[in-house]
Amino acid sequence: MSNDARLIAGNEEYTYPVVSGSVGPDVIDIRKLYAQTGMFTYDPGFTSTASCESALTYIDGDEGVLLHRGYPIGQLAEQSSFMEVSYLLLNGELPSPGQLKDFSHTISRHTMLHEQLMTFYRGFRRDAHPMAIMCGVVGALSAFYHDSTDIADPVHRKISSHRLVAKMPTIAAAAYKYSVGQPFVYPDNSLSYTGNFLRMTFGVPAEKYEVNPVVERALDRIFILHADHEQNASTSTVRLAGSSGANPFACIAAGIACLWGPAHGGANEAALNMLKEIGTPDRIPHYIERAKDKNDPFRLMGFGHRVYKNYDPRATVMQSTVREVFKSLNVTDPLFETALRLEELALNDPYFIEKKLFPNVDFYSGIILSAIGFPTTMFTVLFALARTVGWVAQWNEMISDPGQKIGRPRQLYTGPTSRDYVSLDKR
Numbered sequence: 001m002s003n004d005a006r007l008i009a010g011n012e013e014y015t016y017p018v019v020s021g022s023v024g025p026d027v028i029d030i031r032k033l034y035a036q037t038g039m040f041t042y043d044p045g046f047t048s049t050a051s052c053e054s055a056l057t058y059i060d061g062d063e064g065v066l067l068h069r070g071y072p073i074g075q076l077a078e079q080s081s082f083m084e085v086s087y088l089l090l091n092g093e094l095p096s097p098g099q100l101k102d103f104s105h106t107i108s109r110h111t112m113l114h115e116q117l118m119t120f121y122r123g124f125r126r127d128a129h130p131m132a133i134m135c136g137v138v139g140a141l142s143a144f145y146h147d148s149t150d151i152a153d154p155v156h157r158k159i160s161s162h163r164l165v166a167k168m169p170t171i172a173a174a175a176y177k178y179s180v181g182q183p184f185v186y187p188d189n190s191l192s193y194t195g196n197f198l199r200m201t202f203g204v205p206a207e208k209y210e211v212n213p214v215v216e217r218a219l220d221r222i223f224i225l226h227a228d229h230e231q232n233a234s235t236s237t238v239r240l241a242g243s244s245g246a247n248p249f250a251c252i253a254a255g256i257a258c259l260w261g262p263a264h265g266g267a268n269e270a271a272l273n274m275l276k277e278i279g280t281p282d283r284i285p286h287y288i289e290r291a292k293d294k295n296d297p298f299r300l301m302g303f304g305h306r307v308y309k310n311y312d313p314r315a316t317v318m319q320s321t322v323r324e325v326f327k328s329l330n331v332t333d334p335l336f337e338t339a340l341r342l343e344e345l346a347l348n349d350p351y352f353i354e355k356k357l358f359p360n361v362d363f364y365s366g367i368i369l370s371a372i373g374f375p376t377t378m379f380t381v382l383f384a385l386a387r388t389v390g391w392v393a394q395w396n397e398m399i400s401d402p403g404q405k406i407g408r409p410r411q412l413y414t415g416p417t418s419r420d421y422v423s424l425d426k427r
C-alpha cells in the first residue's frame with residue numbers, strides 16, 4: 001500500500017507524499033497543495049505544522065524525552081558542560097578534548113564588547129527591564145560587527161555565531177550592573193564561560209571575586225537545560241527573521257523579543273512571582289481553584305507546555321539542582337516547600353491530570369536563580385543567554401539549507417470584500 005496521504009476535496013482526490021524523519025511523527029508534504037487545489041491549510045498556533053527539517057533537537061512530549069543531536073538532556077546536564085553542548089549543537093558531534101579546548105579558547109577571545117557599545121547602556125533609564133536592554137543592545141551588535149554579517153559566507157556565519165555566544169554573558173551582566181548602579185566588570189578569560197559570567201555579574205572592581213564551584217556548576221547546568229528546544233516560538237521567530245536574509249544579530253534580537261513574553265521565557269519570572277504571591281502552602285488550594293476557573297485569567301505559571309504532555313525532563317534536573325545549591329550555599333527558601341506542595345496538589349487534581357499539565361523547566365528555575373542572587377527581572381535574560389547557541393545553531397542550519405526560502409505563512413481572510421472608497425464629506 002502506498003505511503004501517500006490522500007485528500008478528497010470536492011470531487012477530486014489528491015495524493016501527498018508522507019515523509020519520515022529519523023524518529024517522531026511522519027509529516028505530510030503539502031507543498032503542492034495550493035497549486036493543485038487552490039486551498040491553504042489552516043493551523044493557527046502551528047499545532048500540527050512542521051515548519052522545517054532539523055537535525056538538532058528532538059522532543060517526544062508524550063514520553064518526556066528531549067535529545068540534542070541524539071544525546072538525552074539528562075546525560076548532558078549531568079555529565080557535560082555548556083561549552084561542550086554548544087559545540088555539539090553548532091557542529092553536530094561531541095568535541096574531542098582538543099576540539100573543546102580550541103572552541104572554548106575561540107569563544108573566550110570574543111567576550112569583550114566594542115567599547116562604544118557600552119555607552120548604549122547609559123541611554124536607558126536605570127529602571128529599564130534588562131530584557132528591554134537586551135533587545136536593544138543585541139540588535140545594535142549589527143552596527144558594530146559589519147565584518148561578519150555576510151550571511152552567504154560560511155566563515156562570516158561562524159564568526160558571528162561565536163561572537164553572539166561569547167558576548168551574550170557580557171551584555172547580560174552589563175544589563176544587570178546598570179540596573180544596580182555598579183561599574184561594568186570586564187571579562188576574565190582565565191575563567192570558564194559560566195564562572196566569567198558570575199564574576200561579571202556579582203564581582204566588583206574593589207574586591208577579588210571567588211567563583212563558587214557548586215554555583216558555577218549549577219548555573220552551567222541551567223544553561224545546558226535552556227540551550228535549545230527545537231521549533232519553539234522564539235526559535236521560529238529567529239528562523240522567520242533570518243529567512244529574509246537579515247543579519248544574525250538582528251535575528252537574535254527578534255528571538256529575544258519573542259522570548260520575553262510570559263507564555264514563553266518570561267514564565268520563569270512569572271512563576272517565582274506567583275509563588276511569592278501564594279506565599280504559604282495553606283493558600284495553594286485557593287490558587288489551584290483560580291487556575292481551573294475559566295472566568296479567571298490566572299494560570300499556574302511554570303505549568304503546562306505545548307509539546308510536553310508529561311513531566312518536562314528539564315524540570316526533573318532543575319528540582320534536584322535546587323537541593324544541591326541550597327546545600328552548598330547553606331540556605332533554604334520557604335518558596336521551595338510551597339512549590340513542591342503546589343506540584344503535588346496539582347498533579348493529583350483531575351483538572352491537571354486530564355489536561356496533562358506538568359511542571360515545565362520554569363517552575364523550579366526561579367528558585368535556584370534567586371538563591372544564587374539574581375533578581376527576578378534577570379531570569380529571562382539568563383534564558384536568552386543560554387538559548388542564543390540554540391538560536392544560532394538553528395539559524396545556521398536554515399541558511400546552509402540550499403532549499404531555504406523566505407518564510408511566508410498564508411491566511412484565512414475574513415475582512416470586507418472589495419468596496420469603493422467613499423470621500424470624507426460623504427461619510
Ligand code: ACO
Pocket residue numbers: 262263264265267291292298299300301302303304305306307355357360361362
Ligand atoms: N494553568 C491552568 N490551566 C492551564 C495551564 C496552566 N498553566 N496551561 C494550560 N492550561 C489549560 C488551558 O486553559 C486549556 O484548557 P481548555 O482546554 O479547557 O481550554 C488547556 O490547558 C490547554 O492549554 P492551551 O493554552 O490551549 O495550551 P497551549 O499548548 O496553547 O499552551 C502554554 C501552552 C502556553 C505553555 C500554557 O500551558 C501556559 O500558559 N502555561 C503557563 C505559562 C508557562 O509556564 N509557560 C512556559 C512554557 S515553557 C517555556 O517556554 C520555556
